[in-house]
Structure formats: C-alpha cells, structure tokens
Amino acid sequence: MRGEVVVLALIVGLANYAFRYGPIRMGWGEGQAAGRMARFLAATGPAAIATLVVASVLPMVGAARLPLVAGIAAVLAVWVWRRSVVLATLAGSLAYGAVFALA
Amino acid sequence: MREETSGFASGLVTALPIALGYFPIAFAFGVAATKAGFSEAEAVMLSLVIYAGASQFLALALVASGAPVLVSAFTLVAMNLRHVLYGPALMRAAGADAARKRAWGWAWGLTDEVFGAALGELARGRRFGEPFMYGIGLGAYAAWVSGTAVGTLAGGGALQAYPAVEAGLGFMLPALFLALLLSILTRAAVPVIAVAGVATVAGTLAVSPTVGILGGMVAGALAGVVRK
Numbered sequence: 265m266r267g268e269v270v271v272l273a274l275i276v277g278l279a280n281y282a283f284r285y286g287p288i289r290m291g292w293g294e295g296q297a298a299g300r301m302a303r304f305l306a307a308t309g310p311a312a313i314a315t316l317v318v319a320s321v322l323p324m325v326g327a328a329r330l331p332l333v334a335g336i337a338a339v340l341a342v343w344v345w346r347r348s349v350v351l352a353t354l355a356g357s358l359a360y361g362a363v364f365a366l367a
Numbered sequence: 368m369r370e371e372t373s374g375f376a377s378g379l380v381t382a383l384p385i386a387l388g389y390f391p392i393a394f395a396f397g398v399a400a401t402k403a404g405f406s407e408a409e410a411v412m413l414s415l416v417i418y419a420g421a422s423q424f425l426a427l428a429l430v431a432s433g434a435p436v437l438v439s440a441f442t443l444v445a446m447n448l449r450h451v452l453y454g455p456a457l458m459r460a461a462g463a464d465a466a467r468k469r470a471w472g473w474a475w476g477l478t479d480e481v482f483g484a485a486l487g488e489l490a491r492g493r494r495f496g497e498p499f500m501y502g503i504g505l506g507a508y509a510a511w512v513s514g515t516a517v518g519t520l521a522g523g524g525a526l527q528a529y530p531a532v533e534a535g536l537g538f539m540l541p542a543l544f545l546a547l548l549l550s551i552l553t554r555a556a557v558p559v560i561a562v563a564g565v566a567t568v569a570g571t572l573a574v575s576p577t578v579g580i581l582g583g584m585v586a587g588a589l590a591g592v593v594r595k
Contacts, residue, residue, distance in 0.1 A: 265406065265412065268436050271436055272426065272430065272436050273426075274416060275444070276443045279447065280419055280447050283447055284453065285471060285475065285477075286454075287454040287455045288455070288457075288474055300592050303591050304591060306456070306459060306591060307556070307587060307592065308452040308453070308591075309453075309456050309486045309551060310548070310559045310587065310591075311584050312453070312483075313547050314587060315449075315579075315580055315584045316580070317564075318564045318567040318568060318579075319576060319579060319580050322579075331534060335541070335542060339542050339545045339549075340545075347550075348384070349487075350384030353387070353542045353543045353546045356538060356541075357535045357536065357538050357539045357542050360537075360542070362535075364535065365534075
C-alpha cells in the first residue's frame with residue numbers, strides 16, 4: 265500500500281469525522297430553539313439534498329439526454345406511486361440503463 | 368404522526384434502500400479504483416477510512432494525476448465541509464432531550480444519505496434513538512465497504528462489455544439524491560430548494576463543482592433564514 269494514499273485517506277477521514285461528530289459534541293445550534301440559527305439549521309437538510317441532486321445531475325446534462333429524462337421521470341413516478349426511496353431509486357437507475365441501451 | 372420504535376433493527380431496515388443504492392455505487396468505485404491503478408487493499412482502505420462517495424472518486428483522479436498529497440487533501444476536505452451542518456440539523460429535528468452520549472460512534476456514519484434518511488424518518492414522526500442511528504449507519508457502511516471490495520475483485524474491465532449496466536449504475540447516485548429530496552419535500556422547503564439549485568448551477572458553471580456544492584448549500588440554508 266502506497267504511503268501517500270494512506271496519508272491522504274487519514275487526513276480526509278479524520279476531517280470527515282471531525283465534521284460529522286464535532287458539531288454534535290460541541291452542541292452547535294442547540295439551546296435557543298427559535299431564532300435565525302434554528303431556521304438556518306432547519307433549512308440545511310433540504311438545501312444540502314437539493315444541492316446534491318443538482319450537482320450529480322449537472323455533469324450528465326451534456327451527454328445523452330433521453331436516458332436522463334427517463335431516469336428522472338421514473339424516480340418521480342415511482343415515488344408518487346409507492347412513496348418508497350428504494351423503489352424510486354432502483355426504478356430510476358433501471359429506466360436510465362434501459363433507455364441508454366435502446367437509444 | 369406515528370410513533371415507531373427507534374431500535375437498532377428498525378435502523379437497519381431504514382438503511383436498506385441506502386444499502387441497495389450504496390452497493391452498486393461502491394462497486395463502481397472499486398472498479399474505477401482498479402482501473403486507475405490502485406490495489407484492492409488501497410481501494411477498500413479508502414472506503415473504510417474516507418467513507419464519502421464523491422470525494423473518493425475525486426481522490427482517484429487526484430492521486431492518479433500525481434497531485435501533491437496536501438493539495439489533494441485540502442480539495443477533498445473542502446468538498447466534505449458540508450457535513451458540518453448535518454449533526455446540528457439532525458439534533459435540532461430530534462429535539463432538545465434527544466440522547467447523544469454515543470454520538471461518537473454513529474456520527475461517523477452521518478453521510479448525505481444517512482442524514483437524509485434519518486431526517487426523513489423524524490419528519491414522518493419517528494422518535495430519535497441512538498440504536499436506530501447505529502442501525503442506519505452500520506447498514507450503509509457495510510454496504511459501502513463490501514460493494515467496494517466486490518468491485519475491486521471484479522476488476523477494471525468488469526463493466527466494459529455492459530455499457531447499459533454501467534450507465535444505469537452511474538445514474539444510481541442522482542436517483543438516490545432525488546428520491547431523498549422527494550421524501551423530505553414540504554411546501555416550506557420549496558424556496559430553499561429553488562435557491563440551492565440555482566446557486567449550485569451558478570457556482571459550478573462560474574467557478575467549480577466544489578464551489579457550486581458549498582455555495583448551493585449555504586445559499587439554500589440562508590434562504591431558509593430570510594423567509595418568513
């Protein structure tokens with residue numbers, strides 16, 4: 265195993281742990297239930313997930329669009345139908361792959 | 368509202384969709400790592416120690432291009448800075464009396480999807496519990512590490528003969544994020560989501576994907592503060 269890969273993994277892994285655990289340990293955002301900090305934190309979840317949707321779809325927009333449209337449509341349709349994250353995810357992936365194969 | 372048990376087993380059940388999404392993505396990571404010249408042990412070690420999907424894929428590109436370790440580390444750390452917001456947002460949703468004595472363990476598994484799924488469960492009325500958090504976290508982590516291991520064993524050329532499978536697997540992560548977004552969608556969240564989306568596109572096109580991700584998250588969260 266290369267030393268540089270281990271060092272890189274350790275630095276990034278330790279930082280990840282500090283980011284994930286540190287704020288809980290320090291009690292950030294607690295105490296005052298109301299106020300700006302509370303609203304900021306309540307909006308963080310939707311903001312983060314919306315960002316990740318856009319950031320992960322954006323690189324795919326330049327390539328073949330038909331599979332992308334089919335994949336997104338399948339996720340939306342199966343979500344509306346079954347309200348299940350797993351089924352919607354798998355349906356989206358299947359639709360993307362299937363349309364990619366046919367296109 | 369529903370009050371469901373918040374034990375380890377129900378955490379594992381909640382982890383199932385995440386694990387089903389993680390395994391193929393981690394498999395793709397294992398394949399990509401072998402293709403980029405990483406050994407099987409190195410690829411599995413990256414998944415065990417870093418445990419953050421997008422930055423692991425980026426790590427492959429950085430190491431393969433010969434970027435200095437500190438430059439690579441700085442880029443990857445900045446990319447994961449968003450995780451700082453997850454713990455407080457989750458504890459805020461869990462309530463002031465929620466236990467956190469054993470957060471030193473479950474917080475390690477607070478990835479984008481684990482955070483999204485836990486938040487979704489709380490929004491749908493589940494009571495917060497640390498065993499539940501360990502259940503989601505371990506289920507997802509096991510799928511990520513084992514998927515990587517199977518991917519490295521399959522090797523770099525595993526998916527070349529199956530481009531449609533490769534394409535479908537490549538859409539797994541966006542599909543998972545979109546489904547998670549739908550699961551936490553509320554009327555109040557719509558402006559936040561819109562601002563985050565626009566800021567992500569603007570930041571990505573103007574500067575870089577990393578700036579787009581950080582900018583989108585911060586702009587969206589700030590939109591939540593401004594709105595009445």
